[in-house]
Amino acid sequence: MDYKDTLLMPNTDFPMRGNLPKREPEIQAKWEEEDIYKKVQERTKGRPMYVLHDGPPYANGDIHMGHALNKILKDIIVRHKSMTGYNAPYVPGWDTHGLPIEQALTNKGVKRKEMTVAEFRQLCTEYALGQIDSQRQQFKRLGVRGNWENPYITLKPEYEAQQIKVFGEMAKKGYIYKGKKPVYWSPSSESALAEAEIEYKDKKSPSIYVGFKVKDGKGVLDTDTSIVIWTTTPWTIPANLGISVHPDLVYSVVSAGGKKYLVAEALLESVVKEIGWDSYEVVQKVKGSDLESITAAHPLYGRDSLVMLGEHVTTDAGTGCVHTAPGHGEDDFYVGQKYGLDVLCPVDDKGYMTAEAEGFEGVFYDEANKPITQALDEAGALLKLSFITHSYPHDWRTKKPVIFRATAQWFASIKDFRSDLLEAIKETEWVPAWGETRLFNMVRDRGDWCISRQRVWGVPIPVFYAENGEPIITDETIGHVSNLFREHGSNVWFEREAMDLLPEGFTHPGSPNGTFTKETDIMDVWFDSGSSHQAVLEERDDLQRPADLYLEGSDQYRGWFNSSLSTAVAVTGKAPYKGVLSHGFVLDGEGRKMSKSLGNVMVPEKIMKQMGADILRLWVASVDYQSDVRVSDAILKQVAEVYRKIRNTFRFLLGNLADFNPETDALSYGELREVDQFMLVKLNKLIKQVRTSYDKYEYSGIYHAVNNFCTLDLSAFYLDFAKDILYIEAKDNKSRRAIQTVLYESLVSLTQLVSPILSHTADEVWEFIPGVKEESVQLTDMPEYKEYPNADALIEKWSAFMKLRDDVLKALEEARNEKVIGKSLTAKVTLYVNGETRELLDSIEEDLKQLFIVSGFEVAGEVEQAPQEALKLETASIVITKAEGETCDRCWVVTTDIGSDPDHPTLCARCASVVKESYPAEA
Numbered sequence: 001m002d003y004k005d006t007l008l009m010p011n012t013d014f015p016m017r018g019n020l021p022k023r024e025p026e027i028q029a030k031w032e033e034e035d036i037y038k039k040v041q042e043r044t045k046g047r048p049m050y051v052l053h054d055g056p057p058y059a060n061g062d063i064h065m066g067h068a069l070n071k072i073l074k075d076i077i078v079r080h081k082s083m084t085g086y087n088a089p090y091v092p093g094w095d096t097h098g099l100p101i102e103q104a105l106t107n108k109g110v111k112r113k114e115m116t117v118a119e120f121r122q123l124c125t126e127y128a129l130g131q132i133d134s135q136r137q138q139f140k141r142l143g144v145r146g147n148w149e150n151p152y153i154t155l156k157p158e159y160e161a162q163q164i165k166v167f168g169e170m171a172k173k174g175y176i177y178k179g180k181k182p183v184y185w186s187p188s189s190e191s192a193l194a195e196a197e198i199e200y201k202d203k204k205s206p207s208i209y210v211g212f213k214v215k216d217g218k219g220v221l222d223t224d225t226s227i228v229i230w231t232t233t234p235w236t237i238p239a240n241l242g243i244s245v246h247p248d249l250v251y252s253v254v255s256a257g258g259k260k261y262l263v264a265e266a267l268l269e270s271v272v273k274e275i276g277w278d279s280y281e282v283v284q285k286v287k288g289s290d291l292e293s294i295t296a297a298h299p300l301y302g303r304d305s306l307v308m309l310g311e312h313v314t315t316d317a318g319t320g321c322v323h324t325a326p327g328h329g330e331d332d333f334y335v336g337q338k339y340g341l342d343v344l345c346p347v348d349d350k351g352y353m354t355a356e357a358e359g360f361e362g363v364f365y366d367e368a369n370k371p372i373t374q375a376l377d378e379a380g381a382l383l384k385l386s387f388i389t390h391s392y393p394h395d396w397r398t399k400k401p402v403i404f405r406a407t408a409q410w411f412a413s414i415k416d417f418r419s420d421l422l423e424a425i426k427e428t429e430w431v432p433a434w435g436e437t438r439l440f441n442m443v444r445d446r447g448d449w450c451i452s453r454q455r456v457w458g459v460p461i462p463v464f465y466a467e468n469g470e471p472i473i474t475d476e477t478i479g480h481v482s483n484l485f486r487e488h489g490s491n492v493w494f495e496r497e498a499m500d501l502l503p504e505g506f507t508h509p510g511s512p513n514g515t516f517t518k519e520t521d522i523m524d525v526w527f528d529s530g531s532s533h534q535a536v537l538e539e540r541d542d543l544q545r546p547a548d549l550y551l552e553g554s555d556q557y558r559g560w561f562n563s564s565l566s567t568a569v570a571v572t573g574k575a576p577y578k579g580v581l582s583h584g585f586v587l588d589g590e591g592r593k594m595s596k597s598l599g600n601v602m603v604p605e606k607i608m609k610q611m612g613a614d615i616l617r618l619w620v621a622s623v624d625y626q627s628d629v630r631v632s633d634a635i636l637k638q639v640a641e642v643y644r645k646i647r648n649t650f651r652f653l654l655g656n657l658a659d660f661n662p663e664t665d666a667l668s669y670g671e672l673r674e675v676d677q678f679m680l681v682k683l684n685k686l687i688k689q690v691r692t693s694y695d696k697y698e699y700s701g702i703y704h705a706v707n708n709f710c711t712l713d714l715s716a717f718y719l720d721f722a723k724d725i726l727y728i729e730a731k732d733n734k735s736r737r738a739i740q741t742v743l744y745e746s747l748v749s750l751t752q753l754v755s756p757i758l759s760h761t762a763d764e765v766w767e768f769i770p771g772v773k774e775e776s777v778q779l780t781d782m783p784e785y786k787e788y789p790n791a792d793a794l795i796e797k798w799s800a801f802m803k804l805r806d807d808v809l810k811a812l813e814e815a816r817n818e819k820v821i822g823k824s825l826t827a828k829v830t831l832y833v834n835g836e837t838r839e840l841l842d843s844i845e846e847d848l849k850q851l852f853i854v855s856g857f858e859v860a861g862e863v864e865q866a867p868q869e870a871l872k873l874e875t876a877s878i879v880i881t882k883a884e885g886e887t888c889d890r891c892w893v894v895t896t897d898i899g900s901d902p903d904h905p906t907l908c909a910r911c912a913s914v915v916k917e918s919y920p921a922e923a
Helices: 018-032 036-043 063-084 100-109 119-140 157-172 234-239 266-274 332-337 363-380 413-425 434-445 475-488 525-531 532-540 559-571 602-608 614-621 635-656 673-693 699-726 735-753 761-765 792-815 835-842 848-852 909-918
Strands: 176-186 191-193 198-216 225-233 242-246 250-256 259-264 279-286 295-298 303-307 319-322 381-396 403-412 429-431 547-553 577-583 827-833 854-861 876-881
Touching: 018 036, 018 119, 018 602, 018 614, 063 119, 063 475, 063 547, 063 577, 063 614, 063 848, 100 119, 100 266, 100 559, 119 429, 119 602, 157 176, 157 475, 157 525, 157 532, 176 332, 176 434, 198 234, 198 266, 198 363, 234 363, 242 332, 250 266, 259 319, 266 295, 266 381, 303 332, 319 332, 363 381, 429 434, 434 559, 434 577, 475 835, 525 559, 532 559, 547 876, 559 577, 577 635, 577 854, 602 614, 602 835, 614 635, 614 735, 614 761, 635 735, 635 761, 673 735, 673 792, 699 735, 699 848, 735 761, 792 827, 792 848, 792 876, 827 835, 848 854
Parallel strands: 225 259, 242 303, 429 577, 547 577, 827 854
Antiparallel strands: 176 191, 176 403, 198 225, 198 295, 198 381, 242 319, 250 259, 250 279, 295 303, 827 876
């Protein structure tokens, strides 16, 4: 007979090669067909809810690695929560309004000016919905489980209706007002911008020092003195109405080149150096507070420029005398308001100088720097011109510089409920912890929120105006507009006249003739997405407010985390989230930002086509995502290697459970040998560690723990020596069933533990596990941590044995290198040990030859008795020799009892016995 056929070799149809790019779409098709999301929700119905609220990605373009990192992290959390006692719905969302979609249509050749606003907005809607369909497929390909057929979309009528209510509630509490004040203005977008829409980049600017001649010195300064200002925006000089000084600073009047100039004493040395005065003399010192109400002459127009006191003046740079244009700066505006100055803003929506900038009308603001500087020079007021490169605000969409420009805008008054916002931040759980400080400081220091935009693709600001210009925002009008939007969508605002948008029979004392107009500005897109706590969490039956978690990139402290907090606290008095978790950005392998120009962009779709989504998911679990993370082909290859080890472990476990029925063949813990109990205790420790890591959102700990368990505890130890029992012994041998019991527990637990991360592979493995009742691992709970009675003693004892085993393996490796032995089964191990090691070995009932995977084993004496040739290691002195006897044809063990059974002359006694018992007819 062929003895190979009598071995119980691993047998499974679970494929060794993942072939994920082909297999994953098949698994996803099955999920879709079975509606796995619905089944999970039905299974967990009635449990406490856990709501991770999806921050809406913008509906434009293919997804990038940042999207993949974000969505996979969310999916890991939701899957884990649904397996640990929660009902964890996941409703994906999309942000759909704003300039990029308008720009995309313009780039496609759409001529906006040739159609009505409503027609253009319809095209925007269609474009956004098309982008959503494309992105939805890409997110699903990542294996993200969610309510994909019923997402939330910011352009949906029900969303817009709730957003209007948020605006109305804030207005009712007095937080919404219209005012003319400087805001970030993007000439390239022709719109106001919020702080969140600003990014800083280097820009080269002119740097000028200008003298403003004193007109009325109020008995403090002589009229032959010039007050020196410094600015990097010469184009704002036509808007100058004043000069700010700090009340507590000391100012020096210096004589230089036959003229007198006023600068702050603390900046005098740097001003002298910058302007290049060869020599100077301080002729007078005066405190800033004494300069109040002095007037100087505007160097170009001769009008009064008022000297004012301002706490915003610093000695970081400049002259300590700050050129003040209330129409072009926030500090300028506030100090100007205090002193009753006008808000002069001689720049139009497109960035061109108006007639109020006499002599420069029609010139683009940036190009006006040169003629204005020349005019100052001709007037004898220019003291120095140079150029500097400095960090300057830019429009984050068009990437072009922005300006501060005073226009009539709608604002949300943050200062009116700032203390409530700061309290809500303190009550929120932040991961990482520095997130709290970051948002706290932002909110503490931020000005009022400019919420109006001069665009057409967005949610209209629901304000009507009476004939006398009075804005109308009442419960009645807000409720009516909200209902109209819910029924018809916000396009109705642009399709109907104001009268047809108001409640029937509406009257107002400011409109005696019953004539009304409507606001044409739209809301900042951050107001859109920031209203999602009301428009999604409150609106939908399958969610609740506040959410348990908001999870986005660290850029959202100034974006979605911030706008959501502002609207939620304004409306409900509470934060919209109990916890906030942020992740870093995805960089290339060298830590550089990904960009097309560098050619280092990695695209999720391409990675999934080459390697599969589970490799991407495992990469996400492997990185410290709370900081910036790196990805490259080399990094993904390393991850793929870890995946291969995990997959092979699953395959080995499945292969050795082909004849195992957990109902009838599993042994109880008490029936197991110590080494098997030790492995269950190790598995149990893994379960505890992994579950703790999931709870703390620390996935790299899971990645390493699972990898180590598979490679060290299982492959390198337990599965290695178990083969001699699994393959060789009779099917129902107790030691064999004991090992299979451990393998089964390990297989089921490991599959459940990795399911939130390796979602496709775990489901694939689950189909092959004998005896499981659920159709998917997603419909099970995480394995529970068990308290085994002798766990600590087992860990201590067997960890000591593992150290000894490592030393024996080193000795075997050395003997193999020296050609003393071939495979370890040809070896005999002789140990010389101390009392502690002898005690350890005496206490082990298992076959030590099997545990060491050798054919001979002996403890020959004390360490001191070891012969000269013994390898002296930490736990013992070891001698490796060839085992005596012949090799068994079936188990390959070298033994002296070959042929002891005449029916099987080439087998050892053990194998002969097994063959006779298992194959009596052939024997």
